[in-house]
Amino acid sequence: MTTAALPGTHEVRVHGDGPDVVVLPSFVGPYWTPALEELTSSFRVHLLELPGFGDFAVPREARRVTDLATVLKVALADAGLLGASVIGHSFGGWLAIELALLAPPPKLVLVDTLGFRIKGEPRADIFDRPRETVLDLVYADRSTAPTDWEAVEDRRNVAALARYGWNPYLCDLSLVTRAAAISSPTLVVWGENDRVVPATHAQLVADAIPGAHVQLLPKAGHDPLSDDPSGFAAAVKRFLSSEER
């Protein structure tokens, strides 16, 4: 596939002082949440649009998440952000894992990441349901969710997710094996009430990545950044600031 650099880094918002941190958002879309605001006191936070989503066009032949990671790696290199730590949430987590296999960041935070499955464990079907009910699955409490729904109500967001996660459903069966090659210190954060990917997956992901730790957030669903902003920010700050692996 072509990996020609695409113009711009598709940053939705950059804010804060300190070491660079790249945020790869969930399929719901890039939202600047209070959780990210809390991180800006210690980090320069770069919230990106996901390749293949919104206006971040990718070649038609980019059919796998690893293809998206290749596109993203080139874009990050152009922007001088390849040395930044990465927070990947949901689909952004899956992408962050593929990116870490191409270009290991100093630290990697995976939040309710897609990409894995526990065989036989049921997961809700995001695609075989009315689009307007998808967000009921994502948020533990819809009232804490962002109020600007244009991106997800616009069916293109779910469509972009479906392009890469239709079959096998929201996962890549080889990822659990390939993740063993991730050399970045990794924190696996999971909302205990996740109804998209149940929290039972957290340990599976941590076991697949050498030395990874798990932090469960009891109040959160699939989007801890909105469901439990301070719990999320505290855990991430602690991990990103610490010297230990």
Place this chain on the structure above:
Amino acid sequence: MKFYAFHFMPYPYLEEGFKDKYQSDWVTYPNSNYDPVVGHELYSTYIDQLVYAAELGFDGITVNEHHQTSYGLMPSPNIIAAMLVQRTMGMPTKVGILGNALPLRQNPLRVAEELAMLDVISGGRIISGFVRGIGAEYHSFGVNPAESRDRFREAHDVIVKAWSEPGPFSFEGEFFNYRYVNTWPRPFQRPHPEIWSPSTGSGETVVWAAERGYTYVQVFSPIKSVIKIFDEYRDAAAKFGIPDPSSRLGWAPAVYVADSDAQAEDEFWPQADMYFNNLFPNPMHRLFPPNYMEEKTLERVLALRGDLDKSTDFETLKSNYTAIVGSAETVIGMLEEAHDMLGYEHLVMYVHMGGLSDELTRNNIRRIATDIMPKLRDHQSKRDAAVGAPRA
């Protein structure tokens, strides 16, 4: 004009209140609702009905492919076609598969082989329709709708090449790669079986079919939309230098004939109601799963087909020519008007709907064959006098 009888082969015994319990009778509607003993009777009744149409002089009998639904019980249309071929040996009747859902198949060479077998066994009577399958079937079959159109086109290329070019040769594609394509048997028709493109009106499909001179068949759409789509086909055909476009157009309404208009409505409407308002409807996310259509195409199809969420009533079906129902006189009149407005060669008629009884279905088939077809066969269209002109 040529006449074809079409059958959905539905399982019309729906679970009481199924609409409140399930999203539709597709994808997840439990198959415990299917009784194989009843199904055994239905298959044989339905196949007999199509053979009856062949015996009465229909130019073709036609079937299609659907999956995991009570709407239509021909997940493998080629199996039904094989039986129809054998039952119509010695007759001139075409057997049409409208069509094989190419993106849902793992290996297009298998499709090429099966259809070539049917074409040879039937002595060249196969019409091979190619379709993508409806959106719900992408939920059922696990095929990524984002790859649907590309897989369709590539599978088509493999099949047509396998049929028409001498083997062995190699094929290198994005989805399908073969070191040796060398299909045995070769099809009976040269260079390949007649190819049809049945569609709901996607602009890309219209152009794709016109470019190749394939017969384009418009299914269930208000007649105003069909007029527009047929003109698009003609424009595209002119651009690609394809002659006689009207002779490559087909239209597919439901047709039901009885002694009087009132009797026809009484007999037909409850079954059409079951079809249009129970068997057929799907929510948006099943009709159009993500990436099944480009955003632009989806908007067009929605506009052409009207409000899909609304339930259908008899007056609407009649006034937009989706159903041609009444006495022989009424039906002839409406079909002549439609032919004048549209200009087409192939009339594909849904001769059975919902739970229409065997007796009424056979009556309908007989009346179409004896009262309608002889009157219409040489009807010259005001839209294009080339279709319907008495043959030299």
